[in-house]
Amino acid sequence: MVTGANWHSGNAAKDGQDTRGWILGHFIDPAEGVRHSTDVEVKWFNHPAGDKRAEWTTDDQRTTLLLLISGHFRLDLTTQSVTLTEQGDYVLWGPGIDHSWEALEDTTIMTVRWPSGERSPA
Template sequence: MDLITGNAYDQDTRGTGWFLGFSDWTRHGLGELLHVPREQSLDGLCMKWWDHPAGDDSGLGKPLSEGRTVSLLVSGESLFRIEFSPHPDFRPEGLRTVLLRRQGDFAAWGAGLHHRWHALERATVMTLRWNLR
């Protein structure tokens, strides 16, 4: 599954704070999902900032992921669940659950995954999505 998780505060950014981009230190994890080579063209850049009340749920029927996506918890002391699956019905085999609970927790994923989310507690999440050319 083309998915990595972590916390922005814990990333080795060589003192810069840049944990996503063209710097060599973003080259880690499966598919190097946080690395965008300097010469790489992008399109379809989108950013979403959303304050999810407790109980907010995406339900099913979200489109299959394209390109790369990063969801980052920007609120503190929250609990936000994202589930990923290669199957549209989210059957147990292949299901991966990620909990964003600490400010800076993130999930980054590539194309071809189904995902759904649920705010277990109020959570503000920033999501960035883009396609590589």
Template sequence: MLRITDGDRIATGNAMDSAFNSCRGWFIGPFWEPDVGLRCSGVVEVKWSNHVADSQKIGVSGRDGTTSLAVLVSGSFLFTFPDEDPAEVTLGSQGDYVMYGPSVLHTWKALEDSIVMTVRWVPEILPDGSQGNLTDIKRGHRV
């Protein structure tokens, strides 16, 4: 496993490193102190998630101002969007993805053991017309 090195110009590591457990798999984003260099970002968040079959998100989330992209690395994964059309999206082949905008309520379920990489960012202009950044959105928010 590639060891974690943090720098201002080059950073290395492995997204499955246990060092990222404290942030539920988020290895790039505003969760990290600036001294980690490139991994501390106020504009993008990146997460590597291992899900066992039948694990699921209880309740819906999506109340922040980020746009999200979830890419299936392996397995089969179901996203449910209770207020949207389509209401369900199944990622079943490596590379399948779903993208959803700010404040889109969603939940998920692993249909098989799955690996999903998620990227979140703040769009330039939020639906309410304001401009934000991840640091402001995450301040006082969940990881």
């Protein structure tokens, strides 16, 4: 990891170890510099096969992009279910859509969510 006055270089898997995979967002200590943001959150996560979110999110008022890096991943939305199978497959959903998910095999995903935090978008 290398950090400068207004920049950072690191490894997503390592940098997110203590924050459930999140490497950028409002919950990153401001002492981490540019990794602290109230505008956007970024997560990199390796899910083992069978890993799943049993409970559904509820009433999230942010926009989310989930991007498949590798593996096989099912995302269940209140509107429909989507299975990501090819590198680069993604799902984008907006405020008010609840979700749950399951890794159908060992899977790496990147999630981008905005704005960062529990506030409603302007």
